Amino acid sequence: MDFRWPPPPDGRPDRFRPPVTRGPQTGRPTLPAPPTEQIATPHGVELEWLVTGEGDPVTVFAHGLGSGIAETRPLGSAVTGRKAFFHFRGHGHSAAPGGQWTYEDLARDLRAVADLSGATRALGVSMGAGALCRLLADNPGRFDRAVFFLPAVLDTPRPAAAQDRLTALLESIEAGDAAAVADVISQEIPSQMRNTPAVWAFLRQRLDQLMRDGLATGLQSLPEQAAIDDRAALSSVTAQCLVLGCRGDELHPAAVAEQLAEALPDAELHVYDRPGILWTQRADLRSRISTFLNA
Template identity: 30%
Template structure:
């Protein structure tokens, strides 16, 4: 579980899983903790060499004061790829991670083989701004517990919440610690409101799979449709399971990833 020094002195955590196979970068969402991917990584590690990245400002990485930008997190991913000896990789990004991999595909296309953008957006619209400004206001008011509870309601479907109530309650209880310092958590929300590459999507040339959930209350499926319509030749696939469907539907998600990244291998079992 290495912490590696970025070019600006921030230490960023990443894990390497799987000894062989094509390199795949897994970039998590706003929570920024690579452990989000654990159910998916368990299902992919036998076929791929996984680079599982924590964001700066979150997870097990350093949390320096800002500014924070999607472009800086994208640069961290490229520096980690360099350290791991990966000139190119498949990139899989969920939610905020999807904005990171969009950025790499646009600004460093030579580093990307295939691209999977999951539960993400190309730029803010009015609903997105209203929602994330409300989430920001909860942190500004010093209520990380309510912020975390709100995240669960928006992120998981009702069935998952009912069957994981104790686990989610514990996460609410840890929110003040896990989101500290709140100044950094707030800057990381502001970086989402500042991100907008929608007009540039037509420049992406990597084969792209766009995933979204029709019951996602955090990032509406219409955002995935916007991305799919913007990237030439992109494929769009729909899930259910709420915004965190890589966890709630890990088998199905991993199957889509494996089949898209290794299209000429034997088909996955149904």
């Protein structure tokens, strides 16, 4: 299959192929994929997971829609103790039960991994942050510390622009259109960096995973859903929380981060000035997360 967008660093057309297995390059927000395992959960959905590190505490990491273990691993690189990374249903090699899924279903996946790993701390990214909200609304004392990175939805559905972009991603993957998938993914990256070798390597890795594993159709209704019915349900959460938002990100409005921090009884809020945090503020982001979780 010819693949001509975005152009490789040398400007010549290239063919879509799996990325070369090697260590991460400067500015690349992913790490080489290690072997993972399949685990059975009490609610009957087999999930793919990876546990790294040693000792306590244990932290569980929940990824965003269309992302996975590779994208959340860098966020835990400076976090002490064991770290449990996993793929939600419909992602990676995790199972994809029939029907349309809700944030309650995602919260069950997250809760199962947390219970099986003994996690007392959690980090959720975008969709994963929504699942973490739902879990804590239903089980307010489940975690000691929680990080919400780029929360996208709380008690109202995502904006129409965000729904459209996520729908375009799901439809492009379903159609097997690698160029269209790359087009959607590239919108997450600052425009001034899109033609760099690091970004090209990142796009190839994401494309390889998405075009190989796909995304289940059960995810299609998620962009139209809210994570919880009423943010007041978070008033009983006992965990110390860190909420990290960003201005100018249409998929993750800063207002959602501000509303979430206000709804949580014990929350620290930090809002970055512009999108592309994993590319432009990676060191600061890792420091904030590790300082909070390692406290």
